[in-house]
Amino acid sequence: MRQATGTYGGRSAQERRAERRERFLRAALEQFGDRPGYRASSVTGLCEAAGLSTRQFYEEFRNLEDVLTQLHLLVNDRTEQAVLRALADTAGRAFEPRIAAVLRAYVTAATDDPRRLRIAFVEIIGVSAELERGRLVRRRRWVDLIVAEAEAAVRRGEAAPRDYRIAATAFIGAVNGLLHDWTAEQFRATLDQVVDELVALLLGVVRPPAR
Structure with a gap:
Protein backbone atom coordinates (compact mmCIF):
# COMPACT_ATOMS: atom_id res chain seq x y z
CA MET A 1 0.00 0.00 0.00
CA ARG A 2 1.49 3.33 -1.05
CA GLN A 3 1.66 5.93 1.67
CA ALA A 4 0.83 9.59 1.05
CA THR A 5 3.98 11.71 0.94
CA GLY A 6 2.65 15.25 0.33
CA THR A 7 1.81 17.98 2.80
CA TYR A 8 -1.66 18.71 4.14
CA GLY A 9 -2.59 21.52 6.46
CA GLY A 10 1.06 22.54 6.66
CA ARG A 11 2.18 19.12 7.93
CA SER A 12 3.96 16.34 6.06
CA ALA A 13 2.55 12.82 5.78
CA GLN A 14 5.30 11.66 8.14
CA GLU A 15 4.32 14.24 10.74
CA ARG A 16 0.65 13.27 10.49
CA ARG A 17 1.49 9.59 10.92
CA ALA A 18 3.67 10.36 13.95
CA GLU A 19 0.79 12.32 15.49
CA ARG A 20 -1.66 9.46 14.87
CA ARG A 21 0.76 6.96 16.38
CA GLU A 22 1.11 9.16 19.46
CA ARG A 23 -2.66 9.37 19.80
CA PHE A 24 -2.98 5.61 19.65
CA LEU A 25 -0.27 5.17 22.27
CA ARG A 26 -1.84 7.75 24.60
CA ALA A 27 -5.19 6.01 24.31
CA ALA A 28 -3.54 2.63 24.91
CA LEU A 29 -1.74 3.93 28.00
CA GLU A 30 -5.12 4.89 29.41
CA GLN A 31 -6.93 1.69 28.43
CA PHE A 32 -4.19 -0.86 29.12
CA GLY A 33 -2.84 0.89 32.21
CA ASP A 34 -6.20 1.59 33.82
CA ARG A 35 -9.57 0.33 32.60
CA PRO A 36 -10.51 -1.92 30.94
CA GLY A 37 -6.93 -3.33 30.88
CA TYR A 38 -5.08 -4.94 27.99
CA ARG A 39 -6.93 -8.25 27.97
CA ALA A 40 -10.35 -6.61 27.91
CA SER A 41 -9.43 -4.04 25.24
CA SER A 42 -10.20 -4.21 21.54
CA VAL A 43 -8.94 -2.52 18.40
CA THR A 44 -12.35 -0.90 17.94
CA GLY A 45 -12.40 0.44 21.49
CA LEU A 46 -8.87 1.77 21.20
CA CYS A 47 -9.68 3.52 17.93
CA GLU A 48 -12.74 5.13 19.48
CA ALA A 49 -10.66 6.33 22.45
CA ALA A 50 -8.01 7.75 20.10
CA GLY A 51 -10.59 9.31 17.77
CA LEU A 52 -9.11 7.48 14.78
CA SER A 53 -10.19 4.76 12.38
CA THR A 54 -9.33 1.06 12.31
CA ARG A 55 -7.70 1.64 8.91
CA GLN A 56 -5.36 4.15 10.51
CA PHE A 57 -4.67 1.69 13.33
CA TYR A 58 -3.50 -1.03 10.95
CA GLU A 59 -1.29 1.47 9.13
CA GLU A 60 0.67 1.83 12.38
CA PHE A 61 0.36 -1.49 14.25
CA ARG A 62 -0.16 -5.17 13.49
CA ASN A 63 -2.44 -5.80 16.47
CA LEU A 64 -3.02 -4.83 20.10
Whole structure:
Protein backbone atom coordinates (compact mmCIF):
# COMPACT_ATOMS: atom_id res chain seq x y z
CA MET A 1 0.00 0.00 0.00
CA ARG A 2 1.49 3.33 -1.05
CA GLN A 3 1.66 5.93 1.67
CA ALA A 4 0.83 9.59 1.05
CA THR A 5 3.98 11.71 0.94
CA GLY A 6 2.65 15.25 0.33
CA THR A 7 1.81 17.98 2.80
CA TYR A 8 -1.66 18.71 4.14
CA GLY A 9 -2.59 21.52 6.46
CA GLY A 10 1.06 22.54 6.66
CA ARG A 11 2.18 19.12 7.93
CA SER A 12 3.96 16.34 6.06
CA ALA A 13 2.55 12.82 5.78
CA GLN A 14 5.30 11.66 8.14
CA GLU A 15 4.32 14.24 10.74
CA ARG A 16 0.65 13.27 10.49
CA ARG A 17 1.49 9.59 10.92
CA ALA A 18 3.67 10.36 13.95
CA GLU A 19 0.79 12.32 15.49
CA ARG A 20 -1.66 9.46 14.87
CA ARG A 21 0.76 6.96 16.38
CA GLU A 22 1.11 9.16 19.46
CA ARG A 23 -2.66 9.37 19.80
CA PHE A 24 -2.98 5.61 19.65
CA LEU A 25 -0.27 5.17 22.27
CA ARG A 26 -1.84 7.75 24.60
CA ALA A 27 -5.19 6.01 24.31
CA ALA A 28 -3.54 2.63 24.91
CA LEU A 29 -1.74 3.93 28.00
CA GLU A 30 -5.12 4.89 29.41
CA GLN A 31 -6.93 1.69 28.43
CA PHE A 32 -4.19 -0.86 29.12
CA GLY A 33 -2.84 0.89 32.21
CA ASP A 34 -6.20 1.59 33.82
CA ARG A 35 -9.57 0.33 32.60
CA PRO A 36 -10.51 -1.92 30.94
CA GLY A 37 -6.93 -3.33 30.88
CA TYR A 38 -5.08 -4.94 27.99
CA ARG A 39 -6.93 -8.25 27.97
CA ALA A 40 -10.35 -6.61 27.91
CA SER A 41 -9.43 -4.04 25.24
CA SER A 42 -10.20 -4.21 21.54
CA VAL A 43 -8.94 -2.52 18.40
CA THR A 44 -12.35 -0.90 17.94
CA GLY A 45 -12.40 0.44 21.49
CA LEU A 46 -8.87 1.77 21.20
CA CYS A 47 -9.68 3.52 17.93
CA GLU A 48 -12.74 5.13 19.48
CA ALA A 49 -10.66 6.33 22.45
CA ALA A 50 -8.01 7.75 20.10
CA GLY A 51 -10.59 9.31 17.77
CA LEU A 52 -9.11 7.48 14.78
CA SER A 53 -10.19 4.76 12.38
CA THR A 54 -9.33 1.06 12.31
CA ARG A 55 -7.70 1.64 8.91
CA GLN A 56 -5.36 4.15 10.51
CA PHE A 57 -4.67 1.69 13.33
CA TYR A 58 -3.50 -1.03 10.95
CA GLU A 59 -1.29 1.47 9.13
CA GLU A 60 0.67 1.83 12.38
CA PHE A 61 0.36 -1.49 14.25
CA ARG A 62 -0.16 -5.17 13.49
CA ASN A 63 -2.44 -5.80 16.47
CA LEU A 64 -3.02 -4.83 20.10
CA GLU A 65 -0.01 -6.85 21.25
CA ASP A 66 2.16 -4.69 19.01
CA VAL A 67 0.80 -1.60 20.80
CA LEU A 68 1.48 -3.16 24.21
CA THR A 69 5.03 -3.99 23.11
CA GLN A 70 5.66 -0.39 22.09
CA LEU A 71 4.24 0.92 25.36
CA HIS A 72 6.43 -1.46 27.36
CA LEU A 73 9.51 -0.21 25.51
CA LEU A 74 8.55 3.43 26.08
CA VAL A 75 7.90 2.88 29.79
CA ASN A 76 11.24 1.15 30.26
CA ASP A 77 13.10 3.73 28.18
CA ARG A 78 11.69 6.50 30.35
CA THR A 79 12.79 4.81 33.57
CA GLU A 80 16.17 3.91 32.11
CA GLN A 81 16.84 7.51 31.09
CA ALA A 82 16.13 8.66 34.66
CA VAL A 83 18.60 6.09 35.99
CA LEU A 84 21.27 7.05 33.45
CA ARG A 85 20.95 10.70 34.49
CA ALA A 86 21.41 9.68 38.14
CA LEU A 87 24.50 7.65 37.22
CA ALA A 88 25.97 10.61 35.36
CA ASP A 89 25.23 12.97 38.25
CA THR A 90 26.95 10.68 40.79
CA ALA A 91 30.02 9.75 38.76
CA GLY A 92 33.03 9.24 41.03
CA ARG A 93 31.00 8.94 44.25
CA ALA A 94 31.08 5.99 46.65
CA PHE A 95 28.75 3.04 46.19
CA GLU A 96 26.19 3.87 48.89
CA PRO A 97 25.29 7.46 47.88
CA ARG A 98 25.54 6.53 44.21
CA ILE A 99 23.19 3.57 44.48
CA ALA A 100 20.81 5.58 46.68
CA ALA A 101 20.53 8.21 43.92
CA VAL A 102 20.03 5.54 41.28
CA LEU A 103 17.30 3.76 43.24
CA ARG A 104 15.52 7.03 43.99
CA ALA A 105 15.55 7.89 40.28
CA TYR A 106 14.23 4.43 39.40
CA VAL A 107 11.48 4.38 42.01
CA THR A 108 10.36 7.93 41.19
CA ALA A 109 10.21 7.32 37.44
CA ALA A 110 8.61 3.88 37.76
CA THR A 111 5.83 4.94 40.13
CA ASP A 112 4.94 8.50 39.16
CA ASP A 113 2.17 7.21 36.88
CA PRO A 114 0.23 4.10 38.05
CA ARG A 115 -0.71 3.35 34.42
CA ARG A 116 2.93 2.94 33.39
CA LEU A 117 3.62 0.83 36.44
CA ARG A 118 0.71 -1.48 35.61
CA ILE A 119 1.91 -1.93 32.04
CA ALA A 120 5.47 -2.71 33.15
CA PHE A 121 4.65 -5.10 36.00
CA VAL A 122 1.15 -6.49 35.38
CA GLU A 123 -0.28 -6.24 31.87
CA ILE A 124 2.88 -7.47 30.17
CA ILE A 125 2.96 -10.79 32.05
CA GLY A 126 1.84 -13.94 30.24
CA VAL A 127 0.67 -12.29 27.01
CA SER A 128 2.92 -14.19 24.59
CA ALA A 129 6.31 -15.85 24.29
CA GLU A 130 7.55 -12.93 22.20
CA LEU A 131 6.59 -10.34 24.80
CA GLU A 132 8.08 -12.48 27.55
CA ARG A 133 11.39 -12.58 25.70
CA GLY A 134 11.31 -8.80 25.42
CA ARG A 135 10.51 -8.43 29.11
CA LEU A 136 13.40 -10.69 30.09
CA VAL A 137 15.78 -8.77 27.83
CA ARG A 138 14.90 -5.57 29.66
CA ARG A 139 15.17 -7.31 33.02
CA ARG A 140 18.67 -8.50 32.14
CA ARG A 141 19.68 -4.92 31.41
CA TRP A 142 18.71 -3.91 34.95
CA VAL A 143 20.57 -6.93 36.35
CA ASP A 144 23.63 -5.99 34.29
CA LEU A 145 23.53 -2.48 35.73
CA ILE A 146 23.48 -3.75 39.32
CA VAL A 147 26.30 -6.21 38.57
CA ALA A 148 28.39 -3.46 36.98
CA GLU A 149 27.93 -1.17 39.99
CA ALA A 150 28.78 -3.99 42.41
CA GLU A 151 31.92 -4.86 40.46
CA ALA A 152 32.93 -1.19 40.43
CA ALA A 153 32.51 -1.19 44.22
CA VAL A 154 34.80 -4.24 44.38
CA ARG A 155 37.48 -2.41 42.40
CA ARG A 156 37.24 0.54 44.81
CA GLY A 157 37.61 -1.80 47.77
CA GLU A 158 34.03 -1.20 48.95
CA ALA A 159 32.84 -4.78 48.44
CA ALA A 160 34.24 -8.30 48.41
CA PRO A 161 34.85 -9.91 45.01
CA ARG A 162 32.33 -12.55 43.98
CA ASP A 163 29.77 -13.33 41.26
CA TYR A 164 26.92 -10.87 41.86
CA ARG A 165 24.58 -11.99 39.06
CA ILE A 166 22.33 -14.24 41.15
CA ALA A 167 22.09 -11.65 43.91
CA ALA A 168 21.36 -8.87 41.39
CA THR A 169 18.62 -10.95 39.77
CA ALA A 170 17.02 -11.60 43.16
CA PHE A 171 17.27 -7.90 44.01
CA ILE A 172 15.54 -6.79 40.80
CA GLY A 173 12.72 -9.23 41.53
CA ALA A 174 12.39 -7.80 45.03
CA VAL A 175 12.30 -4.24 43.66
CA ASN A 176 9.52 -5.06 41.22
CA GLY A 177 7.45 -6.88 43.83
CA LEU A 178 7.89 -4.10 46.37
CA LEU A 179 6.88 -1.34 43.95
CA HIS A 180 3.85 -3.26 42.76
CA ASP A 181 2.59 -3.86 46.31
CA TRP A 182 3.38 -0.30 47.37
CA THR A 183 1.43 1.29 44.54
CA ALA A 184 -1.39 -1.24 45.11
CA GLU A 185 -1.51 0.12 48.70
CA GLN A 186 -0.71 -3.22 50.28
CA PHE A 187 1.26 -1.23 52.86
CA ARG A 188 1.77 2.42 53.75
CA ALA A 189 5.15 4.04 53.18
CA THR A 190 6.66 7.25 51.86
CA LEU A 191 8.94 7.39 48.85
CA ASP A 192 11.89 7.99 51.20
CA GLN A 193 11.02 4.87 53.22
CA VAL A 194 10.81 2.72 50.09
CA VAL A 195 14.13 4.01 48.77
CA ASP A 196 15.83 3.58 52.16
CA GLU A 197 14.59 -0.01 52.38
CA LEU A 198 15.89 -0.81 48.89
CA VAL A 199 19.25 0.78 49.62
CA ALA A 200 19.58 -1.25 52.82
CA LEU A 201 18.62 -4.41 50.93
CA LEU A 202 21.20 -3.84 48.21
CA LEU A 203 23.91 -2.92 50.70
CA GLY A 204 23.15 -6.16 52.50
CA VAL A 205 23.75 -8.02 49.24
CA VAL A 206 26.95 -6.23 48.34
CA ARG A 207 28.33 -5.82 51.87
CA PRO A 208 26.79 -8.57 54.02
CA PRO A 209 27.51 -8.33 57.78
CA ALA A 210 30.41 -10.42 59.04
CA ARG A 211 29.37 -13.65 60.74
